[in-house]
Amino acid sequence: MYLILFGGLMKRIIPHIMIENCKEATRYYHSIFGGEIKNTQLSDGIEMFKGQEGKYIHAELHINNVCVLYFADIFNSHISQGSQIQLALDLESESEIRTLYEALAKDGQIKMELQETFWGATFGVVLDKYGVTWELNYQKE
Secondary structure (H helix, E strand, O other), rough: OOHHHHHOOOOOEEEEEOOOHHHHHHHHHHHHHHEEEEEEEEEEEOHOOOOOOEEEEEOOOEEEOOEEEEEOOOOOOOOOOOEEEEEEEEEOOOHHHHHHHHHHOOEEEEEEEEEOOOEEEEEEEEEEEOOOOOEEEEEEO
């Protein structure tokens, strides 16, 4: 049902890797895969990350025009090996993000309520009933 309803609307699915020493790890993967490191954001000066200065809240490795990996440091979380990869959905509309959020949360667990963010997007995180974590992002124009 959802494939038919949303087919063609979603912009892309991006692996989001939560990792210790993100800056070092991003450079490591860059040395292996090549490409370009872009859009790095430090936690410095952001109230919700107070005490976590110097860590990356976001970094991107653009391997080519199609392949992109997102990275972030681990912040006060209990991430075990094997669970540090989440799938980020870059969505097309407010209605699409709300519908997917509600569908995934119905039998899953909300990790972060759907909300407006400091980067100008609507964003939420849901752990689905199969243990897959989905980051839902709709970047407003």
